Amino acid sequence: xxxxxxxxxxxxxxxxxxxxxxxxxxxxxxxxxxxxxxxxxxxxxxxxxxxxxxxxxxxxxxxxxxxxxxxxxxxxxxxxxxxxxxxxxxxxxxxxxxxxxxxxxxxxxxxxxxxxxxxxxxxxxxxxxxxxxxxxxxxxxxxxxxxxxxxxxxxxxxxxxxxxxxxxxxxxxxxxxxxxxxxxxxxxxxxxxxxxxxxxxxxxxxxxxxxxxxxxxxxxxxxxxxxxxxxxxxxxxxxxxxxxxxxxxxxxxxxxxxxxxxxxxxxxxxxxxxxxxxxxxxxxxxxxxxxxxxxxxxxxxxxxxxxxxxxxxxxxxxxxxxxxxxxxxxxxxxxxxxxxxxxxxxxxxxxxxxxxxxxxxxxxxxxxxxxxxxxxxxxxxxxxxxxxxxxxxxxxxxxxxxxxxxxxxxxxxxxxxxxxxxxxxxxxxxxxxxxxxxxxxxxxxxxxxxxxxxxxxxxxxxxxxxxxxxxxxxxxxxxxxx
Amino acid sequence: xxxxxxxxxxxxxxxxxxxxxxxxxxxxxxxxxxxxxxxxxxxxxxxxxxxxxxxxxxxxxxxxxxxxxxxxxxxxxxxxxxxxxxxxxxxxxxxxxxxxxxxxxxxxxxxxxxxxxxxxxxxxxxxxxxxxxxxxxxxxxxxxxxxxxxxxxxxxxxxxxxxxxxxxxxxxxxxxxxxxxxxxxxxxxxxxxxxxxxxxxxxxxxxxxxxxxxxxxxxxxxxxxxxxxxxxxxxxxxxxxxxxxxxxxxxxxxxxxxxxxxxxxxxxxxxxxxxxxxxxxxxxxxxxxxxxxxxxxxxxxxxxxxxxxxxxxxxxxxxxxxxxxxxxxxxxxxxxxxxxxxxxxxxxxxxxxxxxxxxxxxxxxxxxxxxxxxxxxxxxxxxxxxxxxxxxxxxxxxxxxxxxxxxxxxxxxxxxxxxxxxxxxxxxxxxxxxxxxxxxxxxxxxxxxxxxxxxxxxxxxxxxxxxxxxxxxxxxxxxxxx
Numbered sequence: 035x036x037x038x039x040x041x042x043x044x045x046x047x048x049x050x051x052x053x054x055x056x057x058x059x060x061x062x063x064x065x066x067x068x069x070x071x072x073x074x075x076x077x078x079x080x081x082x083x084x085x086x087x088x089x090x091x092x093x094x095x096x097x098x099x100x101x102x103x104x105x106x107x108x109x110x111x112x113x114x115x116x117x118x119x120x121x122x123x124x125x126x127x128x129x130x131x132x133x134x135x136x137x138x139x140x141x142x143x144x145x146x147x148x149x150x151x152x153x154x155x156x157x158x159x160x161x162x163x164x165x166x167x168x169x170x171x172x173x174x175x176x177x178x179x180x181x182x183x184x185x186x187x188x189x190x191x192x193x194x195x196x197x198x199x200x201x202x203x204x205x206x207x208x209x210x211x212x213x214x215x216x217x218x219x220x221x222x223x224x225x226x227x228x229x230x231x232x233x234x235x236x237x238x239x240x241x242x243x244x245x246x247x248x249x250x251x252x253x254x255x256x257x258x259x260x261x262x263x264x265x266x267x268x269x270x271x272x273x274x275x276x277x278x279x280x281x282x283x284x285x286x287x288x289x290x291x292x293x294x295x296x297x298x299x300x301x302x303x304x305x306x307x308x309x310x311x312x313x314x315x316x317x318x319x320x321x322x323x324x325x326x327x328x329x330x331x332x333x334x335x336x337x338x339x340x341x342x343x344x345x346x347x348x349x350x351x352x353x354x355x356x357x358x359x360x361x362x363x364x365x366x367x368x369x370x371x372x373x374x375x376x377x378x379x380x381x382x383x384x385x386x387x388x389x390x391x392x393x394x395x396x397x398x399x400x401x402x403x404x405x406x407x408x409x410x411x412x413x414x415x416x417x418x419x420x421x422x423x424x425x426x427x428x429x430x431x432x433x434x435x436x437x438x439x440x441x442x443x444x445x446x447x448x449x450x451x452x453x454x455x456x457x458x459x460x461x462x463x464x465x466x467x468x469x470x471x472x473x474x475x476x477x478x479x480x481x482x483x484x485x486x487x488x489x490x491x492x493x494x495x496x497x498x499x500x501x502x503x504x505x506x507x508x509x510x511x512x513x514x515x516x
Numbered sequence: 517x518x519x520x521x522x523x524x525x526x527x528x529x530x531x532x533x534x535x536x537x538x539x540x541x542x543x544x545x546x547x548x549x550x551x552x553x554x555x556x557x558x559x560x561x562x563x564x565x566x567x568x569x570x571x572x573x574x575x576x577x578x579x580x581x582x583x584x585x586x587x588x589x590x591x592x593x594x595x596x597x598x599x600x601x602x603x604x605x606x607x608x609x610x611x612x613x614x615x616x617x618x619x620x621x622x623x624x625x626x627x628x629x630x631x632x633x634x635x636x637x638x639x640x641x642x643x644x645x646x647x648x649x650x651x652x653x654x655x656x657x658x659x660x661x662x663x664x665x666x667x668x669x670x671x672x673x674x675x676x677x678x679x680x681x682x683x684x685x686x687x688x689x690x691x692x693x694x695x696x697x698x699x700x701x702x703x704x705x706x707x708x709x710x711x712x713x714x715x716x717x718x719x720x721x722x723x724x725x726x727x728x729x730x731x732x733x734x735x736x737x738x739x740x741x742x743x744x745x746x747x748x749x750x751x752x753x754x755x756x757x758x759x760x761x762x763x764x765x766x767x768x769x770x771x772x773x774x775x776x777x778x779x780x781x782x783x784x785x786x787x788x789x790x791x792x793x794x795x796x797x798x799x800x801x802x803x804x805x806x807x808x809x810x811x812x813x814x815x816x817x818x819x820x821x822x823x824x825x826x827x828x829x830x831x832x833x834x835x836x837x838x839x840x841x842x843x844x845x846x847x848x849x850x851x852x853x854x855x856x857x858x859x860x861x862x863x864x865x866x867x868x869x870x871x872x873x874x875x876x877x878x879x880x881x882x883x884x885x886x887x888x889x890x891x892x893x894x895x896x897x898x899x900x901x902x903x904x905x906x907x908x909x910x911x912x913x914x915x916x917x918x919x920x921x922x923x924x925x926x927x928x929x930x931x932x933x934x935x936x937x938x939x940x941x942x943x944x945x946x947x948x949x950x951x952x953x954x955x956x957x958x959x960x961x962x963x964x965x966x967x968x969x970x971x972x973x974x975x976x977x978x979x980x981x982x983x984x985x986x987x988x989x990x991x992x993x994x995x996x997x998x
Binding site: 065067068069070071073074075076077078080081082084085101102103104105106107108110113129130131132134136137140142149152153156157168170173175177190192 | 547549550551552553555556557558559560562563564566567583584585586587588589590592595611612613614616618619622624631634635638639650652655657659672674
């Protein structure tokens with residue numbers, strides 16, 4: 035009804051917030067009009083991307099010895115309350131159900147440690163049962179008290195949580211490292227989202243963990259977004275659920291537990307923000323619901339063109355390429371706009387002329403180039419172009435990410451860098467509890483959050499803490515956060 | 517720990533209830549010890565079957581033009597209450613959330629019509645938007661007041677719900693028929709679960725539907741279990757959400773809506789009950805998490821056998837056959853018991869002798885036959901055996917199902933047949949509201965539920981209602997129910 039807008043024209047770099055809201059709407063990723071704060075409807079285009087992401091993540095988990103299970107979405111109050119720091123950490127965020135006759139009070143899971151451990155108490159008996167590596171794909175619920183942002187901070191989100199149990203601390207710590215490797219292999223290498231693995235300061239670890247390693251990415255407005263984190267669970271937590279096993283020498287021991295939580299809906303927010311441009315979404319080839327769209331031009335009712343389009347569709351599908359033919363009644367310009375907005379990597383244009391030449395025009399979404407490709411080699415060419423496409427997206431994202439990390443020597447340069455949307459690194463006194471005061475200063479005066487220290491490399495500290503002037507023990511990273 | 521039990525030995529036909537509980541436990545399908553009534557943990561073996569079932573169902577939905585979406589798990593009270601029969605029907609079963617500041621009262625979805633229609637009001641504008649066919653895979657919640665049974669009647673279950681909108685009643689009714697075809701193609705033909713498509717009596721339709729067609733299967737103890745049902749939604753319901761569209765002639769119209777709800781966790785209950793035997797689970801080849809288990813015999817540290825096992829594994833995986841090698845330290849007898857209990861269709865036994873002959877022994881779970889298969893043709897043979905296996909399971913299930921449907925002429929024969937665990941069919945006055953009284957008699961005096969009339973074929977009524985003696989208008993089916 036009325037004129038169709040055929041340009042988008044919001045600058046991602048200048049007005050990220052508007053760009054993000056508008057693109058979620060225009061590319062039909064989510065609908066914000068459901069009417070309950072922090073609960074959004076994920077529309078088919080968004081749901082299909084998330085489904086592809088889930089499949090890749092679940093396959094990576096299975097390859098590393100994890101099995102899927104399905105746990106209840108409710109957790110009885112008494113289980114939830116068994117570990118005090120956990121309950122204190124989550125209490126304000128928990129949705130409780132109205133009590134039903136015969137039930138004790140039930141929480142809607144904000145995370146499922148207390149559901150899994152209740153069963154690990156029963157399932158883990160002997161060293162032969164270890165390692166136990168179980169995950170679930172699940173919706174979880176948190177009553178966010180801050181402002182919510184679609185996919186970034188919602189009251190219901192869609193994630194995977196894996197809960198692993200090991201005989202030794204060494205094995206468990208190796209799993210924490212493996213979790214970081216999985217984030218690197220899947221979220222970075224496949225989805226193209228760069229991140230820093232950060233060991234969180236003591237005051238910012240997961241409630242009930244001995245330590246937490248988060249992976250921090252950044253949005254175009256300079257805000258840091260926490261992606262999958264992995265935790266070494268404290269022995270206190272494990273003991274609260276009385277999880278024990280008998281070792282080879284018949285001695286009773288406490289296993290070491292880890293957990294890892296990649297959130298598909300939130301990673302999608304990063305995918306959209308990192309790769310998108312002023313023309314709309316740009317989706318990695320691997321996770322785009324439609325990888326190739328074919329736009330046929332019929333100068334008249336051309337049987338030959340139609341047959342060729344069908345042949346191309348069949349060839350590409352046969353090679354497991356997700357292809358869609360746009361036979362809608364729209365004008366070509368509208369079709370182009372639609373599929374560019376949706377971030378489809380390749381558009382094939384085909385008409386009478388192409389039939390004669392045996393070559394089609396392939397439009398490439400990110401570079402906006404048009405190239406000619408022989409119809410006979412189309413599937414093979416698309417696969418190669420797809421691999422190049424994803425490498426290009428990744429390289430571009432990495433370059434941009436690197437340029438956003440800035441070494442700072444004093445508060446003035448920190449402030450300046452933060453204002454420019456950067457992540458800052460600087461010398462700091464301590465990430466143990468005695469550094470909390472300086473972190474508070476960073477939070478209040480510099481309006482940034484201390485992300486922690488690098489978990490992947492060792493960075494030597496020297497000199498003084500930029501905040502308090504005491505001896506510096508660590509190099510920390512900090513950034514603006516939501 | 518102690519002696520391993522290597523037999524199962526509960527008779528499915530004589531003691532189904534104990535058999536079912538025990539098999540869920542022994543085959544590690546679900547764990548009932550979570551501690552909240554009606555909420556169970558679905559263990560990895562069960563979760564993997566459900567995952568395969570979901571994939572097949574979702575693929576069937578996509579092939580018929582459906583797209584996936586992800587809706588919130590909560591529904592605001594005011595939306596939930598928009599249609600009176602719907603709210604009356606579900607009210608006793610709804611879990612409500614404790615009210616949070618700023619929120620209105622929120623229901624945990626028992627089903628999502630009122631979530632979808634809220635958005636269809638916004639998404640459907642013109643005839644060009646129709647048909648709209650959207651589904652979601654979701655957990656839903658119902659506070660069952662009757663006794664719960666794992667997978668059969670739980671307070672949380674895992675299903676697919678599709679909600680489709682059409683321009684005409686004719687199109688919508690065609691969809692209802694297509695839904696029955698999908699139940700037939702997927703649940704019956706692939707999962708091997710026979711059913712009768714039954715048009716429900718008026719007093720037993722879905723709250724808010726014009727009519728409901730359920731698909732009824734039967735458990736070995738003669739209890740009828742309702743599987744996927746499909747509904748033509750009443751125009752009153754659609755109007756309550758003010759869903760409208762403008763047709764080709766610019767006239768405002770009300771679309772016709774249908775919904776369809778195949779429940780994976782409940783279908784799994786039927787799969788287990790229909791195919792299982794006194795030795796444990798028997799899973800259809802298509803949905804078994806492990807399709808082939810290889811049990812190697814090492815008379816000594818035989819490098820050759822190991823290499824052959826690896827080759828077999830690679831060959832089968834290459835042909836997308838789910839194969840697992842059991843290299844555990846258990847005795848062969850224990851391994852056999854374990855995988856038979858889990859319902860794996862084929863077991864390959866391989867040792868030195870087989871290397872020499874070039875043939876392996878394949879044990880077939882349902883017939884308990886052992887056959888020799890050439891190693892060179894193994895993948896091809898397994899695929900053929902798998903197809904035969906599933907046909908055999910289906911034929912056996914169909915034969916058994918047919919034998920359980922009995923024509924009855926009077927109350928005495930109805931009672932007798934019900935006692936023998938049959939579904940009865942007999943002449944009945946009416947499935948409109950004026951038949952409700954006779955249905956009540958059936959419920960109270962015969963302890964059976966009126967399932968309705970056949971939706972797939974027309975069955976001519978003649979003579980008198982077996983219950984009240986008035987003119988018979990319909991042939992109905994009835995059975996014992998949970």
